[in-house]
Amino acid sequence: MFCALLPRISRAAAPADGVNSKLFDLLCEAMTMTAPKAQGPNTKLQTNAKHTALLVSLISTDKNALLMLKQSPAGESAPTNLKGKIKEICDGKKLQDCKDAIEWAESDENKELLKLLTAASQNWPLPPHLNDTATALSTACEDPQLQAQELAQQKLQREITAAQLGGRQPGAEFKIEGASSGRAATCGTTGEDPKAGVQKALAAVLICVCGSDSSNDNNKGCAATQTAQVTYSAEHSSHGAALTTLVAQCGKRSNSNKETTEGRLAALTANLARELETPHGSDHKRGYIGWTEAGNAAGNCDGTAETGKGACVYYNLNNDQVKKPTWLAELEKATVTAKELASTAAAAKAQEQHIKQLNHSLVELLRQSILNNRGHATRAAQTVAQPNKLTEADCANHQTNTTCVSPCTWHEKESDPNKKCSLDPAKGAEQQATQTSTAGAGKQAGEAAATGCAKHGTKNYCEEEKTGDKQICAFRKGKDNEPEKDKEMCRNGSFLGNKKFALGVAALVGFVEF
Incomplete structure (x- = not known):
């Protein structure tokens, strides 16, 4: 009878099921996203x-x-x-x-x-452009763009983690920084600035919006399964337990556990910023994130579903502007970094392709320089001094019997003075054959070669001997098997082996690729 007269002790009602479900989707995406895996340098x-x-x-x-x-x-x-x-x-x-x-x-x-x-x-010596290409290749391999992608990925992950945990290390037990007095003091009291925990960390926001407590023990506003009761009056171990439960429930959402991109980050950041600007209560107060009871002026975030209160976080205003949470600023920075990451990935790929092309060019130039030198050496070796073939006009230049010598013949009776000395075809052919035969042997063979590089008596003329832009001769001392080794003279610039070797070199480039 006495008990019946005591007043009934009632518990505050938790928010209705599902009222924070859409926000829970956004928070789940934010809490489970990661930076894309960077493709490290090759x-x-x-x-x-x-x-x-x-x-x-x-x-x-x-x-x-x-x-x-x-x-x-x-x-x-x-x-x-x-x-x-x-x-x-x-x-x-x-x-x-x-x-x-x-x-x-x-x-x-x-x-x-x-x-x-x-x-x-x-x-x-090898042509100078070969060393120039080697230098260009070496420089290309040190280009900072090759490392930029990995550095941007690491920066992006740091910014994402900062928004998620507010400076707490991943894997460490999470506690809401500055939690004290109760849920309203920790999560938001009208007219007061937020505590450090909800200012810095989306994890704290998730616990304030979706957690249950001793007065509101059936909060299903975010998900069908409520969390264990959270102690909001201190930096308590229940915070980490609640976060683990909520993140596990996030895994059932289609937008969770994704590698983020610039586009996804931009959309997520805009949606969360929009939540902060959404009016709450009959007085249309801004600065809230989460659900509040709408029939009264917006109140404290103590987890109850009455008199303008709710399961929420409050950030206060400054000159009628919502005070931006630190986690939102970190998400904005991460959006910029995600754009940088995409551009550095493309730049690194282009640079690696540039390295491949330079490497191929260098090997091809090396091969070609060998073949060019081999061709020059072969042509020089095969060049035999061809004797000047005397013509009828050459003989006609001689005006006296004493200068008209074989293979020219003097005709005293010829009336035309320009025809007195004329070419004897038989003697001309005989002399031509004799000169050609002797040019290939002994000392005369060396003299015949003077029509090759050795014909140039000065360094300037020597270095002007070219085929296109390729220099054929070099003014230098002799090498093995060359005459007058100690004498500086114009010589052939190359001493490759035989033709079979040159053809073998030509085949090598097909194998030298990276």
């Missing part, structure tokens, strides 16, 4: 191209470069056998790069390139 392509560029640069500098490096003592940072420009290229820490390149070239995978380099060393 390190194999870069390494191979760097080795190729370095090897060609070395062989362009000194024909004995590879041999010198192979013979340099192990463990020395500045081997004494390295001279001149080779020492500059492979000095100190760079020495290991040079040795790594040689070791790479000697592998079975790259033996065809090594053959090509060996052939090039026998045709020295």
Whole structure:
């Protein structure tokens, strides 16, 4: 009887089922999104191209470069056998790069390139544009664009995580920063600025909007299954447990657990910003995110469904402008970074294609320089001094019997003075045959070759001997098997092997690709 007279203690009603369902969709997308996986740089392509560029640069500098490096003592940072420009290229820490390149070239995978380099060393000096292309290839391999995609992806993931957890580390137990006094104090009280937790972290927003508590223990406004009760009066372990439950429920949503893009981030950010601008209560108050009871002036976010209150977060106004949450600013930054990520991915792909093209060009130029030198050497070797073929006009120039000599014949009785000395066809043919025969042997063969590079007596004339833009001759001292080795003179610029070897070189380029 006494009990019947006591007043009935009633519990506040939680929000109606599903009132925050659409917001829950947005929060789920935000809490489960990740940055797209970055396609890292093609390190194999870069390494191979760097080795190729370095090897060609070395062989362009000194024909004995590879041999010198192979013979340099192990463990020395500045081997004494390295001279001149080779020492500059492979000095100190760079020495290991040079040795790594040689070791790479000697592998079975790259033996065809090594053959090509060996052939090039026998045709020295190489044309300057070969080294220029090698330098361009080496520079292309160091382009910052190749690393930019990975850096942009990491930056994007940091910004996403900052919006989600507000500075808390992924995997660490989450607690709402600054939680105190109760749900309204932690999640939002009309006229007051928000606590740090809901200001910084979408995770705190999710717990405030979707969590249950001791007074509102049946909050199904977000999902069909309520969370365990949350203690909002302190930074409590129940926050992390509630977050785990809610994120698990997010997994059932089609927009959850996606790699985000600029477009998805822009739409998500705009929708969440729109929530903050949506009027609440009979007084159309802005700055809320989440549901509030509409029949009264908008009130505190204490989780009840009465007198303008609700399951929500409040951010307050400043000069009639909603105070932007930090998590929203992080999402805006992430949207910009996502755009950067897309552009860096395209730039990195284009740069890798550029490296492939340069590498192909370098190998092709190396092969072509060998073939060109081989062709020049062959033509020079086959060039035999052709004796001047005397003509009738040449004989007619002689006006006296003493200067009219064989194969010209003097005709004293001829009345025309321009015909007294005329060509004897028989003697002309005989002399031509004799000169041609003797030009190919002994000393006269060397003299005949003077119609090749050796015919140029000065350096200027020597270096002007070209086929198109390709220089044929070089003013230098002799090499093995060349006459007068110590004398500087105009000589053929190349000493490849026989024709069979040149054809073999021509076939190599088909194998030297990366």
